[in-house]
Amino acid sequence: MPTNLDTVFAALADPTRRSILTMLLEDDMTVTDVAEPFHMSLAAISKHLTVLVEARLITQEKRGRVKWCKLEPDALQTASVWMQSLGQFDPLDLDAFERFLETELEAEKRISPPKDI
Amino acid sequence: MPTNLDTVFAALADPTRRSILTMLLEDDMTVTDVAEPFHMSLAAISKHLTVLVEARLITQEKRGRVKWCKLEPDALQTASVWMQSLGQFDPLDLDAFERFLETELEAEKRISPPKDI
């Protein structure tokens, strides 16, 4: 019985799925539009999207022939808080947290969406 | 060529490994001590520890016969910042972030260390 954290982290462990999430950060997209930049079959992308849905990282809504994919960032928060608890600073200590953010925003810049990360 | 985010998230996707990390949050431990609460072979735990080392989530240092495992939370930060960027709030907006933490600390309480999560 995989827990929520299991599925969320497993979903995030794949670079294709992380790319999809960053693409959806910009806008909602249809399944074929999501698949377009990748060199892999539509079926493969469809499977990736199912993984993201089951991790509750996205939702899908069928309108007519097409299915729209929408980022659902709430599921990230449990995982994010879990990770912060390992970061060994008190999440309520915002001073420590501000220091953490200052040092870590450099690292973020090194991450370049929408390509594979 | 798996990237850092690949290995970090993959490492976090396993509940045994997350349990190990929370145990190490309390104190450094030897390999056999880490293995003790789990119902699985020492070799299995040794493999899990290797995964955590390769994700740079822990370090190991051999002193005499025993090998000490130490939490290395820095590797979490890249991943954590990546997740925050998906959370759609500006990490520098601490007001928004404080609101986020208030609502999410409940969720954290539902996570009970040191058992399997």
Place this chain on the structure above:
DNA sequence: CGCATATTCAACCATTCAGTTGACGATCCC
């Protein structure tokens, strides 16, 4: 030295995962 402890290695097994291809069900539109 010789034994016990600590950890890893090697080989193996079952399961899951990421991808493919081809067929199929919906839906839109002429």
Place this chain on the structure above:
DNA sequence: GGGATCGTCAACTGAATGGTTGAATATGCG
């Protein structure tokens, strides 16, 4: 109705994962 498009399903493959057991390697100690 009939053709084109959108998306999933089913079956398959190869590789990775999580676990086992038994042997091997270090190291500490009497």
